Amino acid sequence: MRRSKRLQFLLDLPQDERLAALRNLDEAERTAFAWHWRLWAREPQVAPGGDWRTWLILAGRGFGKTRAGSEWIREIATTDPEAHIALVGASLGEARAVMVEGESGILGTTPPRRRPKFEPSLRRLSWPNGAQATLYSAGEPESLRGPQHSHAWCDEIAKWEQAGDRAQAAWDNLLLGLRLGECPRLLATTTPRAVPLLRRLLAEEGDGLAVTRGRTEDNADNLPGRFLRDMRRTFGKSQLARQELDGELVADIPGALWSRETIERCRSDAPPADCARIVVGVDPPASANGDACGIVVAALGGDGLGHVLADASVARPSPERWARAVANAAAEWRADRVVAEANQGGAMVESVLRAADISLPVKLVHATRGKAARAEPVAALYEVGRVRHAGHFPQLEDELCGLMAGGGYEGPGRSPDRADALVWALSELMLNRPARPRVWVG
Numbered sequence: 426m427r428r429s430k431r432l433q434f435l436l437d438l439p440q441d442e443r444l445a446a447l448r449n450l451d452e453a454e455r456t457a458f459a460w461h462w463r464l465w466a467r468e469p470q471v472a473p474g475g476d477w478r479t480w481l482i483l484a485g486r487g488f489g490k491t492r493a494g495s496e497w498i499r500e501i502a503t504t505d506p507e508a509h510i511a512l513v514g515a516s517l518g519e520a521r522a523v524m525v526e527g528e529s530g531i532l533g534t535t536p537p538r539r540r541p542k543f544e545p546s547l548r549r550l551s552w553p554n555g556a557q558a559t560l561y562s563a564g565e566p567e568s569l570r571g572p573q574h575s576h577a578w579c580d581e582i583a584k585w586e587q588a589g590d591r592a593q594a595a596w597d598n599l600l601l602g603l604r605l606g607e608c609p610r611l612l613a614t615t616t617p618r619a620v621p622l623l624r625r626l627l628a629e630e631g632d633g634l635a636v637t638r639g640r641t642e643d644n645a646d647n648l649p650g651r652f653l654r655d656m657r658r659t660f661g662k663s664q665l666a667r668q669e670l671d672g673e674l675v676a677d678i679p680g681a682l683w684s685r686e687t688i689e690r691c692r693s694d695a696p697p698a699d700c701a702r703i704v705v706g707v708d709p710p711a712s713a714n715g716d717a718c719g720i721v722v723a724a725l726g727g728d729g730l731g732h733v734l735a736d737a738s739v740a741r742p743s744p745e746r747w748a749r750a751v752a753n754a755a756a757e758w759r760a761d762r763v764v765a766e767a768n769q770g771g772a773m774v775e776s777v778l779r780a781a782d783i784s785l786p787v788k789l790v791h792a793t794r795g796k797a798a799r800a801e802p803v804a805a806l807y808e809v810g811r812v813r814h815a816g817h818f819p820q821l822e823d824e825l826c827g828l829m830a831g832g833g834y835e836g837p838g839r840s841p842d843r844a845d846a847l848v849w850a851l852s853e854l855m856l857n858r859p860a861r862p863r864v865w866v867g
Contacts, residue, residue: 443464460535460536462496462499462500462534466493466496467489467643467644469482469484469493469637469639469643470489470492470493470496471493472497472612473635473637475635476633477610477633477634477635478609478610478611478633478634479610479611479612479613479626479629479633479634479635480610480611480612480613480634480635480636480637481612481613481614481615481626481627481634481635481636481637482494482612482613482614482615482637482639483615483616483617483623483627483636483637483638483639483672483674484616484637484638484639484640484641484643484672485616485639485640485641485642485643485669485670485671485672486616486641486669486670487641487644487648487652488639488640488641488643488644488672489529489643489644489647490580490614490615490616491523491524491527491529491530491580491614492529492534493612493614494524494578494580494612494614495524495529495530495531495533495534496534497578497612498510498512498531498558498576498578499531499534499535501556501576502541502550502552502554502556502558503539503552503554503556505556505575505606506552506554506555506556507555507556507575507605507606508556508557508558508575508576508606509556509557509558509559509573509574509575509576509605510550510556510557510558510559510574510575510576510577510578511558511559511561511569511572511574511576511577511578511579511599511602511603512524512525512550512558512559512560512561512577512578512580513560513561513562513563513569513577513578513579513580513595513599514560514561514562514563514579514580514581515562515563515564515580515581515584515585515586516562516563516564517548517560517561517562519580519581520560520561520562520580521545521560523580524560524578524580525543525550525560526543531550531558539553541553541556541558548560548561559572559574561595561599563579563582563585563586563591563592563595563596564585564586564591564595565595566591566594566595566597566598567598569595569598569599569602570598570601570602571602572602573602573603573604573605574599574602574603574604574605574609575603575605575606575609575610576603576606576609576610576611576612577599577603577610577611577612578611578612578613578614579596579599579611579612579613579614580613580614580615581614581615581616582596582613582614582615582622582623582626583615583616583617583618583620583622583623584615584618584817585620585622586692586694587620587621587689587690587692588690588692588693590621592620592621592622593621593622593625596622599611613626616668616669616672617668617672617673617674617675618668618674618685618689619674619675619676619677619684619685619686619689620685620686620689621686621689623674624686627674638672639672640670640671640672641653641656641669641670641671641672642670656670657670663820663823663837663838664823664826664836664837665819665820665823665837668819669819677826678826678827678829678835678836680829680830680831681826681827681828681829681830681835682797682800682801682804682825682828682829682830683804683807683822683825683826683828684826685822685826687807687808688807688814688822688825688826690810691807691810691812691813691814692813692814692817693732693813693814693815694815695815696724696726696732696734696815697724697726697727697728697730697732699726699727700724700725700726700727700732701724701725701726701727702724702725702761702762702854703722703723703724703725703734703758703759703760703761704722704723704724704760704761704762704763704764704850704853704854705720705721705722705737705751705754705755705758705760705762705763705764705850706719706720706721706722706723706764706765706846706847706848706849706850706851706853707719707720707747707751707763707764707765707766707774707846707849708720708765708766708842708843708845708846708849709747709765709766709774709777710741710742710747710842711840716741716839716840716842717738717739717740717741717742717838717840717842717843718738718739718742718747718750718751718842719738719841719842719843719844719845719846719847720736720737720738720739720747720750720751720754720843720846721733721735721736721737721738721821721843721846721847721850722734722735722736722737722754722758722760722850723847723850723851723854724758724854725854725855726813729811730811730812730813731806731811731812731813731851731854731855732812732813732814732815733812733813733814733815733818733821733847733850733851734758734815734816735754735757735758735816735818736818736820736821736843737750737751737753737754738750738820738821738842738843738846744777745777745780747777748777748778748780751763751765751778752778755785760785761785761786762785762786762787762788762853763778763785763786763787763788764788764790764849764850764853765778765787765788765789765790765849766789766790766791766792766845766849767789767790767791774789775787775789788853790849790853795832796828796834796840796841796844796845796848797828797829797830797831797832797833797834798832799845799848799852800825800828800844800845800848801830802852802856803847803848803851803852803855803856804825804828806851806855806856811855812851818843820837820843821843821844821847823836823837824836824837824838824841824842824843824844825841825844825847827841827844828841828844
């Protein structure tokens with residue numbers, strides 16, 4: 426049987442019979458068939474049928490999204506010599522490291538003798554038949570204004586830069602240039618996050634949009650069993666697990682003080698270079714029976730904005746452990762003050778911190794209002810764009826989105842310890858500042 430006919434024969438077999446047949450191949454045949462993606466792919470990793478313009482793979486980490494994207498691009502490039510493909514990542518570095526040179530990237534999934542030529546300086550992949558692909562950064566939307574493409578693969582669109590609506594501008598510029606060939610098509614692969622671009626895209630489902638959803642466990646055969654067990658043990662049924670493992674777009678809770686869209690608008694890539702002050706906010710555990718210690722580092726930048734730098738919180742710690750975590754965070758970020766809630770015993774809190782060799786000033790604060798009431802002024806700072814998150818803090822952000830206006834908490838865990846630590850830190854930096862004298866000229 427010729428190799429092409431044998432390949433089709435194997436493809437037509439049910440999966441269990443296909444695996445048995447593959448065991449009977451000789452070494453040369455196994456080497457050749459190892460590169461035939463459709464023999465090994467799960468059905469959700471193969472492009473759906475039908476008349477779609479955009480295919481969205483919305484799934485948990487480890488699902489196999491990158492491999493699906495690489496193989497889709499490889500199939501297009503090898504069958505269409507006229508293909509002009511856009512490869513768009515959150516940054517040029519990520520596009521190269523993940524989409525092109527990564528283990529599941531285009532070069533790694535292509536047989537050595539058929540690999541395209543990669544020219545990093547030109548951001549270009551060239552196949553022997555003439556097909557080409559160009560790398561772009563979603564953080565530079567204007568770079569997508571002008572170039573024309575027949576196909577595109579956009580990776581991790583939910584982590585594209587949100588500031589200044591750059592993510593949506595990059596997407597729009599790409600769509601406007603997707604006009605070559607008879608049937609331009611686009612693949613977007615991402616782990617879900619409630620960002621405006623993803624919400625907008627999902628609103629088009631059925632109208633030229635095909636959606637594939639999946640969980641991390643769907644790819645269990647290719648993932649270490651220990652990884653799956655550890656992730657489920659660590660994150661359980663939390664909102665973070667629903668998003669990162671189950672591939673679920675976690676909706677906002679009606680009446681919450683923070684929305685996920687608000688937090689995404691406040692996202693930044695890095696902390697400011699000049700910080701007027703840096704403080705460590707601490708919400709000590711009320712008991713040793715499962716409560717976490719919220720530890721959040723925040724800074725007042727030279728731009729007058731509050732910047733959340735780190736979430737160093739620890740779960741179920743002993744007094745010595747959480748105090749050491751506070752000391753380490755203060756040293757790492759060169760903080761000038763620790764602000765700690767003292768309702769659970771002010772003297773005890775201060776003595777524990779001093780025992781951990783905290784040499785900088787410790788300010789003890791007493792809660793006279795509920796957590797939600799204390800958080801409302803800080804939430805207002807987010808609404809007017811006066812706070813930035815220098816990175817992603819999933820557990821902290823889940824707690825913020827669970828604090829309810831008027832009181833109450835509907836987030837993960839028993840108590841929003843991380844959120845409370847953030848409130849203390851930002852209140853110290855931005856709400857307890859003495860008013861500057863002003864001169865009004867009539």
